[in-house]
Amino acid sequence: MTTDAAPVPLLEVQGLTKRFGSLVANDDVTFTVRAGEVHGLLGENGAGKSTLVKSLYGIHQPDAGRVVVDGRDERIASPSHARDLGIGMVFQDMRLIPALTVWENIALQLRDTPRVLKPRDAQRAITDASAHYGLDVDPSALVRDLSIGEWQRAELLKVLLAGARVLILDEPTSVLTPQEADALFDVLRRLTADGVGVILIAHKIREVRQIADRVTVLRGGRTVLADTDPHELTDAELVRAMVGTSVKPVSRRPEPTDETADAPVVVSLRGASVLRPTGVLGLDGVDLDIRAGRILGVAGIAGSGQGELADLLVGVAPLRSGSMELPGLDARGTTTGDLRVAGVVDVVANPVHDYVVRGMTISDHVALWEATTAGRRRFDVRGAATTFARRDERAGLRAADPSRRLDQLSGGNIQRVLLTLALTQDARLVIASYPTRGLDVLTTERTHALLLEARDRGEAVVLVSEDLDELLALSDEVVVLHHGRVAGTVPAVDADRDRLGLLMTEGAA
Numbered sequence: 001m002t003t004d005a006a007p008v009p010l011l012e013v014q015g016l017t018k019r020f021g022s023l024v025a026n027d028d029v030t031f032t033v034r035a036g037e038v039h040g041l042l043g044e045n046g047a048g049k050s051t052l053v054k055s056l057y058g059i060h061q062p063d064a065g066r067v068v069v070d071g072r073d074e075r076i077a078s079p080s081h082a083r084d085l086g087i088g089m090v091f092q093d094m095r096l097i098p099a100l101t102v103w104e105n106i107a108l109q110l111r112d113t114p115r116v117l118k119p120r121d122a123q124r125a126i127t128d129a130s131a132h133y134g135l136d137v138d139p140s141a142l143v144r145d146l147s148i149g150e151w152q153r154a155e156l157l158k159v160l161l162a163g164a165r166v167l168i169l170d171e172p173t174s175v176l177t178p179q180e181a182d183a184l185f186d187v188l189r190r191l192t193a194d195g196v197g198v199i200l201i202a203h204k205i206r207e208v209r210q211i212a213d214r215v216t217v218l219r220g221g222r223t224v225l226a227d228t229d230p231h232e233l234t235d236a237e238l239v240r241a242m243v244g245t246s247v248k249p250v251s252r253r254p255e256p257t258d259e260t261a262d263a264p265v266v267v268s269l270r271g272a273s274v275l276r277p278t279g280v281l282g283l284d285g286v287d288l289d290i291r292a293g294r295i296l297g298v299a300g301i302a303g304s305g306q307g308e309l310a311d312l313l314v315g316v317a318p319l320r321s322g323s324m325e326l327p328g329l330d331a332r333g334t335t336t337g338d339l340r341v342a343g344v345v346d347v348v349a350n351p352v353h354d355y356v357v358r359g360m361t362i363s364d365h366v367a368l369w370e371a372t373t374a375g376r377r378r379f380d381v382r383g384a385a386t387t388f389a390r391r392d393e394r395a396g397l398r399a400a401d402p403s404r405r406l407d408q409l410s411g412g413n414i415q416r417v418l419l420t421l422a423l424t425q426d427a428r429l430v431i432a433s434y435p436t437r438g439l440d441v442l443t444t445e446r447t448h449a450l451l452l453e454a455r456d457r458g459e460a461v462v463l464v465s466e467d468l469d470e471l472l473a474l475s476d477e478v479v480v481l482h483h484g485r486v487a488g489t490v491p492a493v494d495a496d497r498d499r500l501g502l503l504m505t506e507g508a509a
């Protein structure tokens with residue numbers, strides 16, 4: 001008997017290939033997950049990360065290759081089969097039922113849910129697990145009332161209580177603030193201490209450094225770096241593995257000045273209030289001047305009114321009280337259509353939900369975009385491919401071929417299409433909500449450059465982001481929202497993380 005033999009990995013993938021028609025999304029991929037480790041799965045947008053984990057969770061059937069779970073070859077036929085094998089997945093577009101409570105959602109997924117369920121028992125099991133893993137969430141809360149962080153913790157509890165020993169997280173941090181991401185990583189450490197193996201897809205090098213014990217990098221569907229200790233690599237080497245070339249750092253932006261503080265006002269809000277669908281005020285008496293040629297950063301903890309502000313500015317949400325004046329926009333009214341034609345461009349927070357039309361190609365979306373921004377009813381689908389090629393060249397985000405279906409692109413590649421349209425539009429006002437969510441390292445940098453270019457062309461840019469570093473790097477001024485009110489407006493020249501953080505959590509002094 002040997003005592004020093006390496007333990008059998010929880011999960012091993014050998015030579016896995018997955019095609020969609022002629023497209024090879026995973027090409028001869030090798031991948032291993034061991035008990036007690038966080039394995040970072042990295043790569044550019046479209047590299048094949050989500051496709052790989054979907055094969056492990058039984059959503060896709062690979063065309064070739066082996067998947068070995070606990071030392072046994074398995075053909076994972078479905079997600080419920082994956083769960084039976086101890087493989088759990090938390091999706092980015094979360095899958096809880098909003099009208100049910102947290103415990104009801106979890107009970108629905110438990111393997112041994114009895115036909116007649118005792119709510120008290122289910123709630124106790126959830127409370128115990130939530131204390132053990134530090135996953136703080138109220139079991140009796142309705143899911144629709146949860147913040148995005150709570151929602152994610154509920155999803156995690158659901159997967160853990162269903163008995164997952166391999167936990168797959170596809171870009172869990174892209175919707176979290178850095179503090180929430182840190183809290184999630186604390187949970188992951190407790191899980192690995194219990195012997196769980198975690199597959200974590202993430203784009204930010206900082207996060208990989210913080211949490212990953214091993215990394216695997218995919219590029220163009222192939223494994224280009226397998227099962228490596230990230231501490232053996234520099235940041236530049238990691239990025240090079242992902243993108244295939246070495247990358248020069250982009251030039252730093254000049255020191256912030258307040259020269260444009262008196263630029264013409266494009267939109268002016270006075271006492272602006274907006275109701276949420278639930279009937280409570282999401283935006284509450286906000287005074288704000290949005291000026292040409294400036295980037296106005298919007299900071300706040302999740303649900304502080306950022307969404308309502310964006311919805312108001314693009315005409316989706318009506319004013320409950322107060323006023324919205326549009327001196328810098330030649331708009332007939334404040335409907336979405338009027339504002340679009342007047343040059344208001346919307347980078348929506350959740351494109352898969354609010355922008356992508358199932359079954360339609362990129363060209364179809366381009367034609368729709370062109371028609372609505374011009375206030376036309378005619379769609380020119382044939383001209384769209386040419387227009388898009390021109391925009392793609394200008395934006396430099398390397399968007400996918402316009403003949404492809406938008407809903408079949410990877411998450412980051414959908415975002416690139418939307419950004420290619422939005423940031424090449426001759427706009428007066430750009431509302432960019434979380435524009436770099438889900439983007440890989442290079443595309444994030446290029447998007448930042450495009451936002452600065454829009455500003456320098458004289459466009460007014462409203463940048464909503466949960467990433468304070470991003471806000472501080474790009475904004476000329478940051479407005480902090482707290483419970484729907486303006487807690488403070490800080491010029492970039494005197495903004496720092498601590499000051500913004502305090503306003504975000506404590507509100508106005």
Ligand SMILES: Nc1ncnc2c1ncn2[C@@H]1O[C@H](COP(=O)(O)OP(=O)(O)OP(=O)(O)O)[C@@H](O)[C@H]1O
Pocket residue numbers: 020023025043044045046047048049050051052408409410411412413438
């Ligand atoms: N259902 C599908 N039908 C057709 N093509 C698909 C499908 N799912 C994924 N693809 C393609 O497979 C490739 C890999 O996509 P995948 O979603 O795995 O990328 P990813 O690495 O997760 O990227 P991202 O960082 O943007 O999320 C892409 O070219 C994508 O368009």
Ligand SMILES: [Mg+2]
Pocket residue numbers: 049050051170410411412
């Ligand atoms: Mg993906």
